[in-house]
Amino acid sequence: GESVGLHLPTLSVQEGDNSIINCAYSNSASDYFIWYKQESGKGPQFIIDIRSNMDKRQGQRVTVLLNKTVKHLSLQIAATQPGDSAVYFCAEIWSGYNKLIFGAGTRLAVHP
Amino acid sequence: DVKVTQSSRYLVKRTGEKVFLECVQDMDHENMFWYRQDPGLGLRLIYFSYDVKMKEKGDIPEGYSVSREKKERFSLILESASTNQTSMYLCASSFPDRGRIYEQYFGPGTRLTVT
Numbered sequence: 001g002e003s004v005g006l007h008l009p010t011l012s013v014q015e016g017d018n019s020i021i022n023c024a025y026s027n028s029a030s031d032y033f034i035w036y037k038q039e040s041g042k043g044p045q046f047i048i049d050i051r052s053n054m055d056k057r058q059g060q061r062v063t064v065l066l067n068k069t070v071k072h073l074s075l076q077i078a079a080t081q082p083g084d085s086a087v088y089f090c091a092e093i094w095s096g097y098n099k100l101i102f103g104a105g106t107r108l109a110v111h112p
Numbered sequence: 113d114v115k116v117t118q119s120s121r122y123l124v125k126r127t128g129e130k131v132f133l134e135c136v137q138d139m140d141h142e143n144m145f146w147y148r149q150d151p152g153l154g155l156r157l158i159y160f161s162y163d164v165k166m167k168e169k170g171d172i173p174e175g176y177s178v179s180r181e182k183k184e185r186f187s188l189i190l191e192s193a194s195t196n197q198t199s200m201y202l203c204a205s206s207f208p209d210r211g212r213i214y215e216q217y218f219g220p221g222t223r224l225t226v227t
Contacts, residue, residue: 008152034215043116043202043218044155089154099170100216102155 008087010107019077021106023090028071030092034100035064035075039086047075047088077108085110115139116219118203124225131190133222135203142208144186145216146170146178149200161186162208193226200224 013019025033031052036044050057050064050073057064063076073090089105119134137144143162147155147170157170159178167178175197179187186205190197200223204216 036218041220043204043220045218046215049215099157099160104152104154 008105008107010109012109012111013080015080015082015110015112017080019075019080019084019108019110021075021077021088021108023073023075023103023106025071025073025090025092025103026101027092027094028068030094030101032093033064033066033073034091035062035073036089036091036102037084037086038089038105044089080108080110082110082112084108116203116205116217118201118219118222120222121220122223122225124227125190125193126227127194129190129193129226131193131224131226133188133190133201133203133224135186135188135205135219136184137186137203137205137217138184139205139207139217140183141205141217142183143206143216144180145204145206146176146186146188147202147204148172148197149202149221155202158188190224193224195226198224198226 034049035047037047038044048059048062048064050066055066061078065074087105087107090103091100116137125131145160146158149155156172158176161167161180164183177189200221202221203219206216
């Protein structure tokens with residue numbers, strides 16, 4: 001929603017630059033991770049996912065990196081565009097609990 | 113494309129009123145979810161459902177109930193609205209995979225204000 005990004009960490013980038021959004025997850029037993037994008041006034045939209053048996057996965061202009069040693073997830077966006085401006089959430093699946101746990105989110109602001 | 117719709121985008125209710133938030137999905141998904149989203153807190157799970165007439169409490173069920181009479185529809189009920197329930201409410205659905213929860217499809221959200 002419109003106020004989602006008000007209290008979130010913000011990453012400001014120039015149009016055309018690459019963006020890296022980071023996320024620390026909590027449960028070492030989590031075996032599946034998702035990145036969501038939420039534009040103002042809309043619900044979250046799936047961007048890309050990764051399973052714990054992988055350390056990298058690429059999509060169109062996006063790459064997700066998983067470092068299980070330090071429980072860290074990152075989303076890289078190549079050639080960032082104004083349409084990429086949004087709040088980005090990582091989410092983890094807690095094995096055995098069968099539910100999705102969301103991070104607080106990071107706001108990405110793309111400047112021309 | 114999966115479509116998840118929510119009955120209202122904006123809603124204003126008075127303290128003590130009973131509030132119904134409706135969610136409908138058109139992809140025959142078994143799993144449906146209700147979250148609330150507050151600044152700095154991310155999405156928190158209120159209730160979810162794996163099947164018709166089935167419900168499970170999420171992390172913050174207090175003050176809420178749900179109803180799933182049909183597969184495509186999942187309703188969130190605030191029995192007696194309070195000001196601390198002012199929030200953005202998001203509905204989601206997903207197909208099951210041997211009982212696991214994976215990618216969830218979200219509706220546009222309902223911004224509820226309780227005065």
